[in-house]
Amino acid sequence: MTDADVPGAREVVVGVGAGAAGFDHERGGGGPGSSIATTDMVLNVGPQHPATHGVLRLRLTLDGERVVACEPIVGYMHRGVEKLFEVRDYRQIIVLANRHDWLSAFSSELGVVMAVEHMLGMEVPERAVWLRTMLAELNRVLNHLMFLGSYPLEIGAITPMFYAFRERETIQEVMEEVSGGRMHYMFNRVGGLKEDVPAGWTGRVRAAVAAVRSRMPQIEDLVLGNEIFRARTRGIGYLSPELVHAYGVSGPIARASGVDLDLRRDEPYLAYGTLADEGVLEVVTRTEGDSYARYCCLVDQVRVSLALVDACLAHLEDLPPGPVGVRLPKIVKAPEGSTYVWTENPLGLNGYYLVSRGEKTPWRLKLRSASFNNVAVLPHVLTGCVVADMVAVLGSMFFVVGDIDK
Amino acid sequence: MSDLFGTESWWVVIVKAVLIFVVLVVYTLFNIWFERRVVAKMQHRVGPNVHGPFGLLQSLADGVKLALKEDIIPTAADKVVYVLAPIIATIPAFMAWAVIPFGPEVKIPFTDTVTPLQLTDLPVGVIYVLAVTSIGIYGIVLAGWSSGSTYALLGGMRSSAQMISYEIAMGLTFVSVFLYAGSMSTAAIVEAQEGMWFFIPLFPAFVIYVIAMVGETNRAPFDLPEAEGELVGGFHTEYSSLKFALFFLAEYVNMVTVSALATTLFLGGWRAPYPIAFWDGANEGYWPVLWFLGKTLAFIFLFIWLRGTLPRMRYDQFMKFGWKWLIPAALAWTVLVMIVRKVQSDLTLDRQTLLIVAACVAVVLLLVSLIPESKKADEVEDEVEFDAFAGGFPVPPMPGRQTSTDRTDQTETTATSTTSREE
Numbered sequence: 113m114t115d116a117d118v119p120g121a122r123e124v125v126v127g128v129g130a131g132a133a134g135f136d137h138e139r140g141g142g143g144p145g146s147s148i149a150t151t152d153m154v155l156n157v158g159p160q161h162p163a164t165h166g167v168l169r170l171r172l173t174l175d176g177e178r179v180v181a182c183e184p185i186v187g188y189m190h191r192g193v194e195k196l197f198e199v200r201d202y203r204q205i206i207v208l209a210n211r212h213d214w215l216s217a218f219s220s221e222l223g224v225v226m227a228v229e230h231m232l233g234m235e236v237p238e239r240a241v242w243l244r245t246m247l248a249e250l251n252r253v254l255n256h257l258m259f260l261g262s263y264p265l266e267i268g269a270i271t272p273m274f275y276a277f278r279e280r281e282t283i284q285e286v287m288e289e290v291s292g293g294r295m296h297y298m299f300n301r302v303g304g305l306k307e308d309v310p311a312g313w314t315g316r317v318r319a320a321v322a323a324v325r326s327r328m329p330q331i332e333d334l335v336l337g338n339e340i341f342r343a344r345t346r347g348i349g350y351l352s353p354e355l356v357h358a359y360g361v362s363g364p365i366a367r368a369s370g371v372d373l374d375l376r377r378d379e380p381y382l383a384y385g386t387l388a389d390e391g392v393l394e395v396v397t398r399t400e401g402d403s404y405a406r407y408c409c410l411v412d413q414v415r416v417s418l419a420l421v422d423a424c425l426a427h428l429e430d431l432p433p434g435p436v437g438v439r440l441p442k443i444v445k446a447p448e449g450s451t452y453v454w455t456e457n458p459l460g461l462n463g464y465y466l467v468s469r470g471e472k473t474p475w476r477l478k479l480r481s482a483s484f485n486n487v488a489v490l491p492h493v494l495t496g497c498v499v500a501d502m503v504a505v506l507g508s509m510f511f512v513v514g515d516i517d518k
Numbered sequence: 519m520s521d522l523f524g525t526e527s528w529w530v531v532i533v534k535a536v537l538i539f540v541v542l543v544v545y546t547l548f549n550i551w552f553e554r555r556v557v558a559k560m561q562h563r564v565g566p567n568v569h570g571p572f573g574l575l576q577s578l579a580d581g582v583k584l585a586l587k588e589d590i591i592p593t594a595a596d597k598v599v600y601v602l603a604p605i606i607a608t609i610p611a612f613m614a615w616a617v618i619p620f621g622p623e624v625k626i627p628f629t630d631t632v633t634p635l636q637l638t639d640l641p642v643g644v645i646y647v648l649a650v651t652s653i654g655i656y657g658i659v660l661a662g663w664s665s666g667s668t669y670a671l672l673g674g675m676r677s678s679a680q681m682i683s684y685e686i687a688m689g690l691t692f693v694s695v696f697l698y699a700g701s702m703s704t705a706a707i708v709e710a711q712e713g714m715w716f717f718i719p720l721f722p723a724f725v726i727y728v729i730a731m732v733g734e735t736n737r738a739p740f741d742l743p744e745a746e747g748e749l750v751g752g753f754h755t756e757y758s759s760l761k762f763a764l765f766f767l768a769e770y771v772n773m774v775t776v777s778a779l780a781t782t783l784f785l786g787g788w789r790a791p792y793p794i795a796f797w798d799g800a801n802e803g804y805w806p807v808l809w810f811l812g813k814t815l816a817f818i819f820l821f822i823w824l825r826g827t828l829p830r831m832r833y834d835q836f837m838k839f840g841w842k843w844l845i846p847a848a849l850a851w852t853v854l855v856m857i858v859r860k861v862q863s864d865l866t867l868d869r870q871t872l873l874i875v876a877a878c879v880a881v882v883l884l885l886v887s888l889i890p891e892s893k894k895a896d897e898v899e900d901e902v903e904f905d906a907f908a909g910g911f912p913v914p915p916m917p918g919r920q921t922s923t924d925r926t927d928q929t930e931t932t933a934t935s936t937t938s939r940e941e
Binding site (some may be wrong): 156177269273343499 | 557560561562563668672738739741742825826827828829830831832833834835
């Protein structure tokens with residue numbers, strides 16, 4: 113029974129451990145000070161703390177500035193979305209799905225509609241498939257840019273954020289033009305997309321992609337070449353491939369540890385199979401597994417995604433005009449049974465286990481969201497870090513709190 | 519040193535003291551605006567541009583708003599110290615300006631009184647600045663301690679360690695200036711720079727000073743005590759309203775103080791810069807005030823530039839940099855300057871021998887430039903150490919691990935509660 117379990121009790125903050133500099137006794141040394149009895153300090157990071165972008169709470173036990181234990185406490189943003197899925201029909205659940213990870217709204221919508229289409233055995237028009245692929249990749253770029261900006265911000269560099277947001281703005285403009293939304297696009301429908309893209313839009317996408325691609329080196333130069341940034345991130349927060357497997361960590365974080373898994377290539381959905389065959393789809397991996405490698409992975413993934421968008425645009429131009437959706441009956445009912453669909457979301461694997469009893473709402477729709485597993489591994493990665501590294505590690509785990517709590 | 523110091527009439531002293539205070543407060547307001555505008559330009563933004571011409575009144579409006587905010591004193595705070603801390607932080611920041619020379623002797627308008635543009639001068643002026651600014655650290659440490667909050671405590675701890683460490687490197691760079699100027703009085707140091715500004719012969723000292731001054735003022739990339747990402751606001755997390763404003767004021771005044779000190783010690787103080795110096799009237803009357811403030815502003819710009827570009831260093835890296843690199847370099851440089859000065863005066867060397875000595879100095883400098891490599895070696899060593907540390911605690915499978923940490927947690931909590939009960 114710890115103090116935290118007593119309601120209203122102050123999380124006792126007792127003395128400061130062995131001092132910020134000396135960890136002598138921890139390393140088994142017998143230097144001066146190692147025999148002094150010290151108590152650990154409990155530091156609550158969050159639920160409202162700038163480093164947790166949202167309401168993740170970490171209960172850190174500190175010895176001086178060294179983290180000796182870490183316990184992520186989740187649930188502050190639980191919205192009962194899985195329960196809500198069960199009382200909304202198949203058209204309505206899309207709007208819930210795109211909100212659990214607000215930085216990858218399009219990709220999350222996609223998972224749900226793909227699950228429903230799979231149940232219905234529905235064939236999606238080719239034009240819609242290519243458009244979906246392209247929009248998903250644009251969404252991935254948007255998501256990654258957010259982290260490319262916010263991570264340096266967390267370790268004290270304030271400028272890259274604005275560079276990243278300028279690029280986000282460029283892409284968000286085209287996303288907004290096509291869907292009307294800047295964050296929650298709601299552009300997917302069961303059987304395709306809401307509507308065809310506006311005239312001349314593809315040209316503007318091409319321009320936006322070219323602009324972002326030309327300016328990406330600015331962010332890289334500002335951040336990756338920086339001596340302090342390297343010193344802060346290299347060798348920090350090492351995540352071993354074994355831990356990746358044990359905790360089901362996925363996405364760019366897993367690939368930065370050398371786990372070469374990308375559903376876009378390994379279990380192609382949408383048009384990724386064709387793109388992989390053409391060689392446009394590269395899976396970015398690193399072997400170092402530290403914060404720096406994770407950041408590098410994101411940078412390279414943006415480059416790959418921009419190339420994918422260009423490839424999709426080229427394919428779209430070759431396609432004859434045609435529908436981008438399937439006409440649905442007034443009430444969509446998935447046949448009885450169950451299915452599991454998983455997609456490579458920007459932050460990792462998102463899985464959707466859909467069980468239907470033939471009604472107009474799902475009987476159960478279980479979400480497997482990437483951030484939950486990525487955050488679950490934190491205690492292992494954080495133990496042994498100093499408090500300042502805590503931020504450098506936490507920021508590089510690239511999570512969205514809504515995606516943790518669902 | 520002017521004979522007038524200490525013999526001036528009382529009203530001149532009061533006028534000068536009030537003027538210094540006003541200049542500093544206005545300069546702070548300007549600097550806040552300046553920082554926001556410059557950083558905004560670096561980030562493709564506009565920055566404050568609504569209130570007043572070019573948004574110049576924005577910081578004034580912010581200041582008034584801050585003063586009108588509710589003043590919160592946390593329950594866990596030690597009230598007396600909590601209230602005292604911002605005052606202790608702010609007053610020394612202003613006091614340091616007593617010995618900073620703004621210009622030469624001038625005639626006060628509408629009177630016949632002649633006075634130097636400096637409140638007073640001491641034979642140990644620079645040491646006085648060091649001493650007074652150190653007192654400001656008490657304000658920060660006490661603020662961190664008295665807030666009764668973990669974040670503030672950690673922030674206060676960090677800043678005390680940081681400022682004390684960097685003060686050593688800073689103080690060491692002064693020594694070479696003293697050796698060249700032959701005095702510790704600020705006015706005399708400016709006088710000694712008539713021929714050549716000290717940053718040319720004492721360039722390494724200048725560089726070390728500039729690094730140390732950023733560390734000393736808790737500014738990016740050394741702004742660890744107030745690292746937003748990890749410690750929220752650092753030592754001033756719990757402060758609000760005017761008390762917070764005082765810390766803010768102290769930080770910006772300190773920034774100007776170290777900039778002014780750099781100007782005085784290395785950039786010729788109020789002396790006109792190179793092209794303007796050819797004009798005869800440049801170093802007379804009130805013009806020097808402009809040169810002085812201009813040079814100070816250049817340093818402020820450097821501060822802002824650093825903030826706009828660099829991420830924050832980690833605490834231990836920062837300490838390692840200060841103790842293992844900056845202080846030895848400053849020491850080595852001081853010894854070198856001593857030797858050169860001594861040899862020069864004792865042996866009355868001709869130009870050729872001096873050149874040979876300069877060559878030796880160059881060799882030494884080359885050796886100094888090799889230090890970063892050994893620093894890299896240090897880093898590798900550290901990484902190895904870190905691995906060993908992780909290896910010393912093998913990570914058992916998850917359930918076993920959980921219980922073991924829980925168990926230590928529990929014993930520690932029990933130990934704590936027993937201690938507190940005994941108390």
